[in-house]
Amino acid sequence: MIEWEVVIGLEIHAQLATKSKIFSGSATAYGAPPNTQASLVDLAYPGVLPVLNAEAVRMAVKFGLSINAEVARRSVFARKNYFYPDLPKGYQISQYELPVVKQGKLAVMLEDGAVKTIGVTRAHLEEDAGKSLHEGLGAGSGIDLNRAGTPLLEIVSEPDMRSAKEAVAYMKKIHTLVRYLEICDGNMQEGSFRCDANVSVRPRGREKFGTRAEIKNLNSFRFVEKAINYEVSRQVDLLESGGTVVQETRLYDSDKDETRSMRSKEEANDYRYFPDPDLLPVEIDEAFIDAVRATLPELPDDKAARFARDFSLSAYDAGVLSASRELGAYFEAVVAELSAPHGGSAGNAERNAVHAKLAANWVMGELSSALNRDNVDIAVSRIAPAQLSGLLARIVDQTISGKIAKEVFEAMWSEGKTADAIIEAKGLKQITDSSAIEGVIDAVIAANPKQLADYRSGKDKLFGFFVGQAMKATGGKANPAQLNELLKRKLGGGAQDA
Amino acid sequence: MLHTLSIGELGRSLDSGQISSVELTRHFLGRIERLNPALNALITLTAEQALATAAAADARRAAGERGPLLGIPLIHKDIFCTDGVRTSCGSRMLDNFVAPYDATVVARLKEAGAVMLGKANMDEFAMGSSNETSYYGPVKNPWDTTKVPGGSSGGSAAATAARLAPFATGTDTGGSIRQPAALTGVTGVKPTYGRVSRYGMIAFASSLDQAGVFAQSAADAAIVLQAMAGFDPRDSTSIDAPVPDYSATLNAPLAGLKIGLLREFFEGLEARNSALIHEALTIYRNLGAQTVEVSLPHLPLSVPTYYVVAPAECSSNLSRFDGVRFGYRCEKPKDLLDLYTRSRGEGFGAEVKRRIMTGTYVLSAGYFDAYYLKAQKVRRLITDDFRSAFGKVDLLIGPTTPTPAFAIGAKINDPVTMYLNDIYTIGANLAGLPGLSLPCGFVDGLPMGLQLIGPHFSEAKLLNAAHRFQESTDWHRRSPPGYER
Numbered sequence: 001m002i003e004w005e006v007v008i009g010l011e012i013h014a015q016l017a018t019k020s021k022i023f024s025g026s027a028t029a030y031g032a033p034p035n036t037q038a039s040l041v042d043l044a045y046p047g048v049l050p051v052l053n054a055e056a057v058r059m060a061v062k063f064g065l066s067i068n069a070e071v072a073r074r075s076v077f078a079r080k081n082y083f084y085p086d087l088p089k090g091y092q093i094s095q096y097e098l099p100v101v102k103q104g105k106l107a108v109m110l111e112d113g114a115v116k117t118i119g120v121t122r123a124h125l126e127e128d129a130g131k132s133l134h135e136g137l138g139a140g141s142g143i144d145l146n147r148a149g150t151p152l153l154e155i156v157s158e159p160d161m162r163s164a165k166e167a168v169a170y171m172k173k174i175h176t177l178v179r180y181l182e183i184c185d186g187n188m189q190e191g192s193f194r195c196d197a198n199v200s201v202r203p204r205g206r207e208k209f210g211t212r213a214e215i216k217n218l219n220s221f222r223f224v225e226k227a228i229n230y231e232v233s234r235q236v237d238l239l240e241s242g243g244t245v246v247q248e249t250r251l252y253d254s255d256k257d258e259t260r261s262m263r264s265k266e267e268a269n270d271y272r273y274f275p276d277p278d279l280l281p282v283e284i285d286e287a288f289i290d291a292v293r294a295t296l297p298e299l300p301d302d303k304a305a306r307f308a309r310d311f312s313l314s315a316y317d318a319g320v321l322s323a324s325r326e327l328g329a330y331f332e333a334v335v336a337e338l339s340a341p342h343g344g345s346a347g348n349a350e351r352n353a354v355h356a357k358l359a360a361n362w363v364m365g366e367l368s369s370a371l372n373r374d375n376v377d378i379a380v381s382r383i384a385p386a387q388l389s390g391l392l393a394r395i396v397d398q399t400i401s402g403k404i405a406k407e408v409f410e411a412m413w414s415e416g417k418t419a420d421a422i423i424e425a426k427g428l429k430q431i432t433d434s435s436a437i438e439g440v441i442d443a444v445i446a447a448n449p450k451q452l453a454d455y456r457s458g459k460d461k462l463f464g465f466f467v468g469q470a471m472k473a474t475g476g477k478a479n480p481a482q483l484n485e486l487l488k489r490k491l492g493g494g495a496q497d498a
Numbered sequence: 499m500l501h502t503l504s505i506g507e508l509g510r511s512l513d514s515g516q517i518s519s520v521e522l523t524r525h526f527l528g529r530i531e532r533l534n535p536a537l538n539a540l541i542t543l544t545a546e547q548a549l550a551t552a553a554a555a556d557a558r559r560a561a562g563e564r565g566p567l568l569g570i571p572l573i574h575k576d577i578f579c580t581d582g583v584r585t586s587c588g589s590r591m592l593d594n595f596v597a598p599y600d601a602t603v604v605a606r607l608k609e610a611g612a613v614m615l616g617k618a619n620m621d622e623f624a625m626g627s628s629n630e631t632s633y634y635g636p637v638k639n640p641w642d643t644t645k646v647p648g649g650s651s652g653g654s655a656a657a658t659a660a661r662l663a664p665f666a667t668g669t670d671t672g673g674s675i676r677q678p679a680a681l682t683g684v685t686g687v688k689p690t691y692g693r694v695s696r697y698g699m700i701a702f703a704s705s706l707d708q709a710g711v712f713a714q715s716a717a718d719a720a721i722v723l724q725a726m727a728g729f730d731p732r733d734s735t736s737i738d739a740p741v742p743d744y745s746a747t748l749n750a751p752l753a754g755l756k757i758g759l760l761r762e763f764f765e766g767l768e769a770r771n772s773a774l775i776h777e778a779l780t781i782y783r784n785l786g787a788q789t790v791e792v793s794l795p796h797l798p799l800s801v802p803t804y805y806v807v808a809p810a811e812c813s814s815n816l817s818r819f820d821g822v823r824f825g826y827r828c829e830k831p832k833d834l835l836d837l838y839t840r841s842r843g844e845g846f847g848a849e850v851k852r853r854i855m856t857g858t859y860v861l862s863a864g865y866f867d868a869y870y871l872k873a874q875k876v877r878r879l880i881t882d883d884f885r886s887a888f889g890k891v892d893l894l895i896g897p898t899t900p901t902p903a904f905a906i907g908a909k910i911n912d913p914v915t916m917y918l919n920d921i922y923t924i925g926a927n928l929a930g931l932p933g934l935s936l937p938c939g940f941v942d943g944l945p946m947g948l949q950l951i952g953p954h955f956s957e958a959k960l961l962n963a964a965h966r967f968q969e970s971t972d973w974h975r976r977s978p979p980g981y982e983r
Contacts, residue, residue, distance in 0.1 A: 040599060044818040046592065046825075047579045047601055047698040049733050079814050081861070083838055090817020143822070272861035274870060277705035277811055279734050 002240070005204040006232050007212075008167045008197060009159035010224075012174050013152050014184040015128065015192040016059045022127050022151035023050030023093065030190050034133065034144035042149045044088035049278050052077075056151040057282060059183035060100045060125050061292045063153060066181055066299055067120050069104025071289055077125075077279045081272040085143050086130035094154075096273045099124035100282060107301060108173045109319055111165060118170045119158030128152050153183070159198065159209065164228035168221050171195060172323075176300050180325050194219040199231045201239065210235070211245040215252050215259055227252035231259050303328050311335065311356035320364055326378045327363070333385035334359040338392055358392050366409050383412050391419035399423065400430050401480055432479045434486065437470075440478065441490050444469045455491060466491065500525045501661035502977070505570055505718040508664060512559060512569050519559070519569025523552035523613050526571045530615060530662050533981065536643060539656040541576060541634045542584050542617040551613045558611060566721045568611030573666040575654045576617040577624055578604050578709075579698040587700045588620040588632040588650075591819050591826045591845035601698020602730045603667060603709050610725040615663055619653030622847045623816065624674055624702040626650050627919040630910045631849040638906070639682060640978035641944050645903035648678030648919075651712070655682040658712040660981045665713040665722050669699060671706045672804050673898075673923025676935035679712055680898035680947020683937045685964065685974060686712050687719045690954045691930030692737035694723075695730030701815040703808035704735075706927040715974050716936065716964035720744035723957060742958045748965040753786030755963065756891040761793045763896030763922055771897055771946060774939040778948045779895070781970050782963075792891060794883035799876050800924040801917060806860050806873035807928070812850075813857025819845065852913065881929040888953040893963060897922055898935040898947030926951050934960045937973035945973070 021028055024041035041048045064071045078096035101123035107115050130148035134141050155174060161167045175193055178184035186193045200212035215231060218224045230252070235245050249268070250259040298306075300322050307318035307328070321331045338355045339348075367388065371378055391408055394400045400408065400423060411422045423429055431437060444466060445452055455462040466487055471478055500522055503511070511517045527545050534540050548571065555569035579585045579597035581604075586592045600608065608614075621631040629637040629652025637652040639645040640660040647656040651668030655678030658666045668675040670688035679686025687710045694709040701707060709726065713719040724745065729738040759779070764772060779789050821827040821841025828840035846854070860869035887894060899919060909916040926933040931951055938948035948967075952960045968974050 043823055045579075045598070045823075046585065046587070046595065046700045046818070047597070049697050051732060051734055081814050081817060083817065083820060085820075085822055085834065088818060088823060090820060091814050270863045272814070272858065272863075272866075274810060274814070274861055274866075277703075277735075278701075 003204040004201045004232075004236050004239075005206075006162055006164075006228075007159045007200045007202060007209055008161040008164070008228060010157045010161070010167055010171060010195050010197055012155040012157075012171060012193070012195040014155060014174070014178045014186075016056050016151040016153055016183055017185055018053055018055045018059065018151055020053060021149035022053050022056045022125065024149050026149065028150050030187075030192075032146055034142065035146060038130075038145035038148060042088065042145050044090075050093060050276075052279060052282065053151065056125055057100065057284070058292055059151075059181070060123060060153050061284065061289060062181050062183055062296065063123055063155070063178065064101035064104065065289070065293050065296060066177055067104035067106050069120060069123070070102040071284060072098060072100050072102055073284055074098065075100040075124075075282045075284075077276045077282070078273045079276045082269045084129070085141070086132050086145070086148065088130065088145060088148060092127060092129065093276055093279070094126035095124035098281075100284075106170065106173055106177075108166070108169045109315070110169055113315065116160075116166065118160045121156045121158050123153055123155045126152050126154055153178075159200075164225040164232070167197060167228055168225050171224060172221060173300075176323055180297055180300055182297075188219050188221075191219055195224065197224060197228055197231075199228055199235070200245070201232060201235045210239075211247050213245065213247070213259070214249050216249055216262065218252060223252060223254055226254070226257055227259055230257060234259065297325065307331075311360070312353040313356060313360055317360045317364065321360060324378070330367075330378055330381070330385055331359060331363045334363060334389045334392070337386050337389035338396070355392070355396070358395065359389070362388060362392060362409075366406060370409075370413050382416060383409070387412060387418060394419055394423060398430060398432060398479060400428055401476070403480075404428050404430065404476055428477060430479050431474055431477050432482060434482065437474075437478050437483055437486050438490070440470050440473045441466075441483075441487055444473060445490060452491070463487070463491070499983075501529060501664075502982075503664075504715060505566065505664050505713070505721050508570055509566050509568075513564065519552040519555040519613060520549060522569065523548050523571050523615070526615055526663050529660075533660055533662060534657075537638045537640060537656050537660060537662075538635055539619055539637050539647075539653040539660065539662060540573060540616045541586065541588075541619045541632075541653065544583055544614055544616050547583070548613050548615050551608075555611045555613060563611075565611050567607065567725055569613060570611070570665075571613045571615050571663050572607060572722075573615050573618050573654060573657050573663045574604060575620055575651050575666065575668050577620060577669050577700050578667060579700070580604050580614065580617065583617065585617070585700070586633070587624070588622040588634060589846065589850070590633045591842075592700075592824075593633065593826065595825050597698075599698065602695035602732065603726050604698065606725055606728075607667075607722075612725070618651070618657055618666055621650035621652065621674075622850050623700070623812070624650040624669055624671055624707075625812070625849050625853055627673070627677060627916055628904070628906070628910065629653065629678070630906065631847055633847060636906050639903045639944075640981050641683065641903065644905055645944065646681070646906050648681035648899070648903065650674040650678075651686075652678050654712050655679055655684060655686070658682070658684045658714070659978055661714075661977065665711060665718055667709060667726075668712050669702075669707055669709050670923075670927065670933075671702050671708075671808060672927050673920040675710045675712065676898050676923050676933055676947065676949060677920060679935040680937075680949075681903040681945065683945030683973070683976060683978070684712050684714065685716055685719050685937070685968075686710065686935045686947075687723060687957070687960070688926065688933045689723065689727060689957055690737075690932045691927075692735050693741075693932070693955065693957065694726050695728075695733040695736045697730055697732040697736075701811075703811040704815060705811060706804075706808060708927070715968055716934070716961045717745070717748055717968075719934075720748060720961045720965070723961075727957075739955065744958050744961050747958045747962050750962050751786060752782065752963060752966050755782075755787040755893065757782055757787050757789045758792035758887055758891030758894045759789055760797070760894050760896045761791050762795075762797045767897060768901065768941075770941045771900070774941070774946050775895070775897055775948060778938045778967065781967060782895075785966055785970065789895075790891060792887045792894070794880070794887055794925070796876060796879040796883050797925050800880060800928060801921055803873045803876045803880065803928060804920070804924045805856070805917060806869050807877060809853040809857030810860050810870050810873075811857065813854045813861065816846075816850070816854055821845070849913070877928045880925060884925070884929045884931060884951075884953075892952070892959065893956070894951040896949050896951075898949040899923075902941045902944035902946055922949060930954065932957050932960055934964050936964045936967060937976070938971075939973055945976070
């Protein structure tokens with residue numbers, strides 16, 4: 001049996017977050033009533049001309065610098081000619097032979113923790129098309145040209161990915177990057193970030209690529225993974241049953257979870273690319289590049305490395321916490337607050353690492369699940385970093401246990417008060433007074449003579465039963481370590497008596 | 499005889515209160531009413547709007563405002579978008595198209611106070627050399643109404659020659675100002691590519707199109723070009739360089755001016771045409787200029803190069819006319835493909851379709867390198883030829899056209915013969931250079947043009963050389979018979 005190797009390349013379309021369109025002054029905001037953000041230029045009226053939005057170029061250069069790519073000193077806009085109602089000029093202005101961003105590369109962490117470098121062939125600027133509307137218009141169709149002329153950065157990868165999961169990891173990494181750079185809002189529901197996947201298979205060990213199919217317009221990470229997996233099995237089935245894969249464009253139907261042929265290579269348009277005579281070549285000099293470089297934020301990989309180094313976090317935790325600028329900033333704020341009152345002086349490295357790990361666990365755990373559950377963005381989290389650190393401080397100083405802390409967290413999330421106020425109001429302060437705990441333990445032992453006898457005759461598992469009973473009696477407030485220790489002594493002490 | 503006065507003279511009469519802009523406008527509207535039916539030079543009249551603009555100009559003048567074009571009537575080629583006025587581009591495709599905005603050229607002349615009388619007929623989408631491809635029928639040459647006026651700006655040229663307005667706008671992609679100017683005996687200026695904004699000028703071949711002017715003289719053209727020229731942020735190919743005072747240098751002496759005779763232009767030139775050019779050279783020598791022969795070896799490749807580049811660009815530029823958003827739409831389209839094919843099939847004329855097909859072909863996969871790419875390389879060689887010539891001479895001189903105006907119908911069914919009409923004018927477009935045609939005599943009772951071509955941004959020098967010639971000659975003062983009154 002042949003072992004098949006999957007080969008995937010992605011073309012990601014990131015909508016650039018400029019205020020106005022790439023060749024006109026119209027706004028790019030999403031969701032306006034149809035055709036209210038379409039100027040004469042967007043409508044391709046006779047006589048109008050495009051004027052390049054410099055901000056789009058700046059954003060493209062920013063991306064190029066972030067993947068260590070060469071920024072072209074001279075790039076050229078070309079016309080891609082085809083007829084479609086949502087393409088008012090009858091051509092799309094794009095970059096063809098001379099893109100603004102040349103070869104770059106990106107390190108992507110895979111699920112098993114391994115890091116793989118994916119090549120980025122190029123990234124070029126182009127304009128988006130409008131949208132055809134078919135619903136609620138009777139027999140006819142409508143066209144909304146609000147999106148026509150919205151700037152896109154098309155990021156083309158090398159065929160370097162070998163599984164759907166790798167493709168998703170790469171796409172997520174680009175997604176993280178463009179949001180870090182603040183050049184794309186990354187909103188996939190609104191189509192601000194989407195991709196086409198080129199998929200082929202070949203017998204493992206063969207150098208020559210198989211014939212590829214291009215799956216168009218995938219707008220969620222889940223769809224990318226499912227569409228690629230479907231397409232791989234379709235191609236493998238086809239080849240194993242003696243068929244051949246044809247080069248074609250396919251569409252993914254998420255309802256049926258399958259890809260369908262859209263058009264074959266023979267039916268493909270001849271786009272008749274040629275340089276757009278209405279636009280001058282884009283000339284970029286060192287000063288421009290230096291100015292853009294100065295605006296680069298700390299990049300995700302750098303931030304992750306710093307988190308791992310400064311906070312002794314695992315590579316995995318550091319990676320998760322640096323997945324967005326907002327998450328990283330939140331985490332850092334919590335750690336800073338938590339460490340601040342103690343001075344954070346030399347010699348406290350170990351304690352700081354404990355704080356960081358605690359903060360990491362809570363940010364990635366309780367906080368992230370609460371944000372996800374209620375669909376809240378971390379930038380407007382109901383619990384501010386200072387509030388969360390206030391809660392974690394009470395764990396550190398043993399005022400409450402981790403278990404009680406979760407209860408406090410929920411109350412903070414719904415009521416918005418500080419941890420201290422909730423602990424006070426609900427009387428959740430941890431019991432650390434040994435004599436008080438001992439009193440509770442004595443009462444529990446006295447009330448459960450049979451279990452005591454069983455335990456002492458060797459049923460060690462009953463230890464947990466006593467812990468539970470004692471905790472219940474204190475409303476969960478007993479310091480767990482103290483409780484364990486005292487209980488062990490009392491139960492064991494009985495055994496010594498026997 | 500208001501229609502025989504220069505723009506300068508009209509301005510002085512307006513300033514002195516001898517005439518008003520309303521009177522002047524009425525005078526030209528009267529001429530249009532009387533003379534246009536035989537010429538078909540204008541296809542849209544804006545009489546009411548013109549009188550209102552004229553009244554406003556009179557009020558501006560009364561309020562103390564002055565300006566060389568304030569209250570002066572003009573005619574726009576129907577390729578320029580005019581807010582609220584039909585802008586047909588000579589095509590059925592845009593027969594119903596009322597532009598919602600003014601082209602930059604239109605806006606600038608409006609700002610200067612010029613009064614638009616109407617829109618001029620033209621070859622469909624500026625594709626033609628005889629004005630016979632217009633949806634609105636051919637324009638007749640006022641010198642002989644059985645003859646063409648040239649094209650594509652044939653309506654603007656005929657209207658200027660017949661004195662239906664003191665001046666008219668035009669566009670020149672391969673000679674569309676200079677060739678009709680020559681064939682109708684007027685002065686036509688095609689500026690440097692990028693000197694005048696293309697915004698609002700319906701595109702034919704974007705890398706070649708340039709707006710310019712038809713006038714009775716170089717001195718009048720200088721005044722009009724002054725108002726039209728300059729950087730426009732809405733046209734990325736317009737050039738941000740200061741506009742010199744074109745009128746100020748009109749009388750500069752020509753002593754020491756080096757004029758190059760293009761050897762390639764004189765090879766095979768008809769004897770009577772050649773004789774006129776040599777008479778013109780004598781005048782220039784008398785004015786102190788030196789003449790030297792120069793060669794542009796790649797210039798004979800201009801026509802084939804042009805007929806690859808221009809159709810390629812037009813095939814893409816005209817894709818927006820799809821029956822969806824504006825312009826002609828076929829009756830009851832069955833589906834999208836039917837909407838496209840019938841709207842375009844019925845909306846465009848034969849010459850436009852021929853060029854769209856040619857352009858589509860030369861850009862197609864497998865043919866791109868052999869045609870489009872090669873044409874771009876030759877274009878570069880032609881440009882280099884001009885550059886090296888301008889290292890030796892200040893201006894190049896030659897005929898504007900190979901022959902005087904030909905008969906309507908004589909060449910329309912033979913595209914290649916028709917295309918060869920532009921053999922002397924196309925080079926300047928390919929190299930983006932300014933060119934000017936001025937009347938230099940008659941052959942068979944029909945006017946002939948002398949062409950001046952200069953380096954980039956040498957409009958002032960071209961106008962200066964043309965003006966000095968016109969001070970020594972009266973060819974430009976001749977009026978077609980029957981149009982004097």
